[in-house]
Amino acid sequence: MEDVIGKIHSVETLGTVDGPGIRYVIFLQGCALKCKYCHNRDTWNTNTGTNMSVSELVEKIQKYEEYIKFSHGGVTATGGEPLLQSKFLISLFTELKKLNFHTALDTSRYVPTNR
Numbered sequence: 697m698e699d700v701i702g703k704i705h706s707v708e709t710l711g712t713v714d715g716p717g718i719r720y721v722i723f724l725q726g727c728a729l730k731c732k733y734c735h736n737r738d739t740w741n742t743n744t745g746t747n748m749s750v751s752e753l754v755e756k757i758q759k760y761e762e763y764i765k766f767s768h769g770g771v772t773a774t775g776g777e778p779l780l781q782s783k784f785l786i787s788l789f790t791e792l793k794k795l796n797f798h799t800a801l802d803t804s805r806y807v808p809t810n811r
């Protein structure tokens with residue numbers, strides 16, 4: 697299976713406000729909406745960010761598996777707008793589901809129609 701590459705802005709390994717329990721929060725790079733009161737403006741640029749494969753990211757997440765699952769937490773994808781990287785997101789969540797991680801998506805529901 698293809699190891700899809702995503703552009704990651706940053707991660708938070710102990711998030712407590714982006715879903716139930718303790719969350720591994722992934723901030724995906726890129727957002728086209730430019731909301732006036734956005735508090736993550738540094739995620740807007742789609743040409744920056746760190747390239748990371750699904751397998752690399754899953755390996756990093758697994759290091760925190762014990763306390764994520766003990767707290768009934770999981771993994772949250774946010775940004776930026778995570779749906780701009782839907783192929784990466786689908787692959788990542790598919791792999792995480794195989795490992796019984798709870799997943800959550802923080803989105804503006806902006807979905808590009810030209811891709």
Ligand code: SF4
Nearest residue numbers: 727730731734776804
């Ligand atoms: S959708 Fe979210 S990340 Fe994008 S500009 Fe608006 S608040 Fe910022």
